[in-house]
């Protein structure tokens with residue numbers, strides 16, 4: 001029998017947690033052969049709600065669910081962890097300056113990074129979902145010097161999936177026929193959803209769409225602002241689609257990308273495409289053997305270059321702010 005993987009979810013009593021935990025426990029994260037030990041990390045006032053979610057998880061009688069631990073202590077939460085999904089974060093509230101937001105999150109992701117450094121399993125994989133996701137991942141990685149930097153990632157898979165969905169709506173293509181879409185940069189409104197390399201049924205996606213204005217004035221802003229549109233319509237931020245993207249991200253990381261395709265993920269830059277080393281930026285990535293690799297040697301046109309530079313400039317600003325605040 002395979003020994004259970006320890007999967008830790010922070011913010012487990014939140015909306016994304018509620019959509020995510022059941023999918024993990026049912027085997028969709030790591031596959032049907034891997035039993036899961038769930039660890040739920042919450043802040044003290046939300047522990048009781050987390051216990052309620054755990055009761056529901058019990059009541060699903062998932063064959064793969066080996067056990068559930070609930071804690072408000074990061075050290076306990078990350079002890080022996082194989083997959084860490086960092087969902088809980090401090091949201092921006094009215095009147096909050098960016099510095100306040102970064103400080104509050106630095107106070108969460110710094111100690112969590114340190115706890116991962118201290119206790120995680122050797123094969124630990126970390127996905128940061130909580131916003132600002134890229135910079136929170138940067139902070140966590142900075143506090144985990146003994147963990148290889150490529151184990152820290154930030155989620156742009158939801159943006160990637162949103163791009164696929166918009167392209168399907170526009171062209172009628174099957175999702176599986178759409179390949180090589182990329183989200184570059186920050187998980188924010190500055191992100192660059194890029195179709196220049198994309199194909200639909202083997203043909204250039206830009207050729208199939210044949211409408212540059214649609215790409216620039218509709219596709220890109222629709223993908224980049226989809227989160228706000230969901231809030232406007234639903235009265236709450238994306239939750240099930242975010243949980244779905246987190247499952248996709250980890251599943252792809254562990255099981256690989258299909259031949260000839262890639263996905264998008266925020267990974268620690270090694271200087272690829274002029275993105276300063278150490279920043280957590282979204283790139284086109286393939287996965288194989290349990291590791292992501294940035295797709296090399298793509299030609300960037302002038303428009304793409306400018307859009308990537310603008311989003312990366314925002315990441316640089318966030319990094320400088322975090323440094324000035326002494327958070328890394």
Ligand code: NAX
Nearest residue numbers: 011013014015016041042043046088089130131155158242
């Ligand atoms: P909720 O407010 O419903 O849940 C967050 C939970 O985190 C709460 O239960 C809270 O008690 C807990 N929490 C806060 N601080 C904690 C800490 N230090 N340790 C453990 N738990 C803590 O938010 P939800 O809708 O679930 O969203 C969670 C995060 O995902 C937010 O930061 C949100 O902005 C971010 N998102 C990121 C997305 C992405 O694509 N990267 C998309 C969806 C989502 O907006």
